[in-house]
Amino acid sequence: MSITLLARKQVQALTPYQSARRIGGQGHIWLNANEAAECGTYELDCTRLNRYPECQPPQVVNAYAAYAGVSPEQLLVTRGGDEGIELLIRTFCEPGQDNIVICSPTYGMYAISAETNGVGIIDVPLNAKRQPDVDAIIDKLDNTKLIFLCSPNNPTGDLVDSSDLCRLLDAARDRALVVVDEAYIEFCPEFSQARLLADYPQLVIIRTLSKAFGLAGLRCGFTLATPEVIGLLLKVIPPYPIPEPVAQIAAQALNEQGLALMHTRVAEINQLKHTLGEHLRAHPQVQDVFAANGNYLLVRFSQGAALFARMAKAGIILRDFANRPGLADCIRITIGTQTEMDAVLEVLQQEQ
Known part of the structure; x- marks a missing residue:
């Protein structure tokens, strides 16, 4: 008998949450998990x-x-x-x-x-x-x-x-x-x-x-x-x-x-988000830029799968939401550093 059959029926049938780390990917710019680009420095008393x-x-x-x-x-x-x-x-x-x-x-x-x-x-x-x-x-x-x-x-x-x-x-x-x-x-x-x-x-x-x-x-x-x-x-x-x-x-x-560091980080991310949004809205392959209230932008492209693949080829890992209801061709972009945002825009410009 398979050990799996000893598990609860709900667990046997469960599809685990596909976190960014579980999905994985190969690249050097990680913009798929809505993480901050840096964390600050802390002391530890052991x-x-x-x-x-x-x-x-x-x-x-x-x-x-x-x-x-x-x-x-x-x-x-x-x-x-x-x-x-x-x-x-x-x-x-x-x-x-x-x-x-x-x-x-x-x-x-x-x-x-x-x-x-x-x-x-x-x-x-x-x-x-x-x-x-x-x-x-x-x-x-x-x-x-x-x-x-x-x-x-x-x-x-x-x-x-x-x-x-x-x-x-x-x-x-x-x-x-x-x-x-x-x-x-x-x-x-x-x-x-x-x-x-x-x-x-x-x-x-x-x-x-x-x-x-x-x-x-x-x-x-x-x-x-x-x-x-x-x-x-x-x-x-x-x-x-x-x-x-x-x-x-x-x-x-x-x-x-710590709170001052957080507020500075938020201001920087919001500014980078605003600038990225302006560039995206002007891009001919962008159909919609969704609400800009988090540390990410959800973007609908005319050909989302192709854009996702181009980014991955350039080492930029984004999050594809095309399989979610109403989000065909939608890609979520975490707001990273200025250098990382420039890299995203560079790949976009290559197709213009």
Whole structure:
């Protein structure tokens, strides 16, 4: 008998999330994972590595709570935003009974985490304006516990409309949690929905240090919610989720100097993004440049597969989204350094 047959049926049938690292590629310019081009320099004190770490390191909790404008009781530190997603599903969804709602095209880990845990997935695609179809979502609230909205949305870059979000929150009161994934919000902080936490106990916000803070390799994320929700998640989270070195580096990233570095990085990325967008919109092979709210641009080319292949031949690894609903010929370009953006534009110019 194959060992595979001993695994849960959901796991046997599961197709794992195709992360940038799993997809791989051959090249020297990596613009496929929405990573920062650099991470900064940090110090590490190894004298406490013989001790188990704090479940919720206070130096990180307090620093991020102050940064996000919430109380420490409203915050959970997790192993990246992905663990926050997983914990919400495991805490609130009964396997084989409850559902989550996603709005494709969007971040793939919402569905993967639900599948892994035997939870149903209801896909309510984005509407023609690439916004969540609030009326259609409200119609699906029966047996739904979690609604995942990504803002800015990965990969399209669109922001959730606040008035629509409030309408959905009102409808979901006492029925479901609405989770707004703000992994990229530092690139447009004025559009954060965290200000609604005080009025809507069913709202949850996901954050991370992976993008604007340049610490994707650290795997440090945050869940913002009411103390009641945080208390429930603390029942499910493993006893030692945040390694001591992670806590030390995260605390440094959140101090005054670290925050200043992040803001400088964001300003540079936003400027490079603006310049790249202008060049792309003027290119004859570009049909559409999607919303520019993250550290990436999703671009529809007249011949996306050919463009992707030309970039790969030049050693530039991008992310192809042509197999996602409504994204034929669409390529996502992470904003890298000036030199890397120049390399992208050079390949584009070769075909003019």
